[in-house]
Amino acid sequence: MREKATTLYLGPQHPGITGNMMVKLKVEGDTIVKAETHVGYLHRGFEKLMERRNWLQSFTIVCRICVPEPDPNELNYARAVEEIEGREVPERAEWIRTLVMELSRLASYLLWFGGQNGSAGLYTMPQWSVGDRDYILDLFEELTGGRVYHMYIWPGGVRRDLPEGFTGRVLQTMDYLEKQLVKYDQLMFENTIFQKRAKGIGWIDPAKAIEWGVVGPPLRGAGFKSDVRIDDPYLIYDKLDFVVPTQKGSDVWARSLVRREEFQQSINMVRQIIDKMPAGEVYNKIPNPMKWTIPAGDAYVKAESARGEFGYYVVSDGGNKPRRVHVKGPAYVHGVTLLEEVLKGANISDVSFIMNSLGTCPPEIER
């Protein structure tokens, strides 16, 4: 008997969906014929809100755009404002910002380890990695006062210097995470179930990857040595020694290997930063925030987040409020056009597995 096509709605509330969004699936048997992303369940209108807030008030909004990784938002907003205004940032602040960015990348990857395994039904890994992520959040709490939203990197530098003994505690955490990585290998990468689930699934055509707007680990998993930290250097990444890992497979397995290697690279980078960090000021004071105006102009800045190129387009009309702040997270492409393409021909049970490997994050699609 010939199977008829059916329509399935995955989400907006579903344990496998990375946030509130819906994927409308047209399926024949277990195979997806067509996928369509529907968003609109989270829309908070942050970009509009920022047009009514002054430059400093907007800074408290940006970090809330992405829960798993708020720091690239803070950094991009600060860098864009600094670029338009021409404000200098003290050197030590640049080093501290890099430290925060790498810690944030580690925390984000730990959350991803959990998500990727959880969506394959392997529930031990989420327990471990989310628990380990909390050790990084402890560091953030000590440094900034907030565990998830830090509001620490602001225009002109960072809010305050490192607390006494902080670098020692960071190094201890890095040693711990490096040891844990061995266990993660046993639990995840040497696990037959994970290997069977990940290999050959969610394939992205490398010939079309750049044109489709793929960024971050999925692009590096397709064999491209592309990383904003190297291609468009910012902060002090040009003073650090690190490699950009690539893989050829272009499937979930390749993307997982890339992330695993980047995790190790970030640990190494944190150690280098602490080793080489110079002393000095951390904040170039801004004027009275109520009267603070930014000269007319625009800037596009981007940073390499754990999920790929994260861009901010900021426009000033010379006033005390932004004219326009437009956020471009990697998920804006990964979660819509790319996901719709990759899901064609996939099995229903692989949808959330593929979504996790692409780093889909709905709050970035509807800011």
Next chain:
Amino acid sequence: MTEDKHIKEQKIVDQLSGTFQNLTGKVKRERRVEVSVEKKLIPSVLSYVKDQLTFTHMSHMSCVDWLEDEHFELVYILWSPELKVQLLVKTLINRENPVIENVDMIWGQLNTYQREIREMYGIQFTGLEGREEFVLEDWDEMPPMRRDFDTAEYIKDVFFERPGRDGAKDVREVIATRSGEEIPELAKKYSRD
């Protein structure tokens, strides 16, 4: 702008202004180039920079509402993985009749950007396919990202205060009323109203 320092960036500007009429461009800084073109040239310029100048990666597309000048500004932000240069292609559209050519055949992901801009600013992209609704649902007001759409006014018109919560608008004022204290003059200027 020191031209000797930004040789590859200046070369892109020269090449584009030599190819297209009425195209103005400048080097903003290292790895950042900006060009402004008429809106009818947008499809040609985008496909030219993609095919001839290696700007194969579409980073971002944005829209800015210049209400006072009566136009919208569309910005296409492209990246060349070979040259390592970010190119901003800008064009102005009349605010009264905001229509421009759809270009999602050049980069498929532009479909999402254009659908969002259509919904949020009311700009029509000739030939754009895809669902009308992106983020909003049953929206028949003015496109909400336009500068003349006042969010605070809209909220006042559409929603109502929950009974008994009227006094909770300004915490400072509520506390002052309850305790019978006066709000000092310096704090009043930060009041929500």
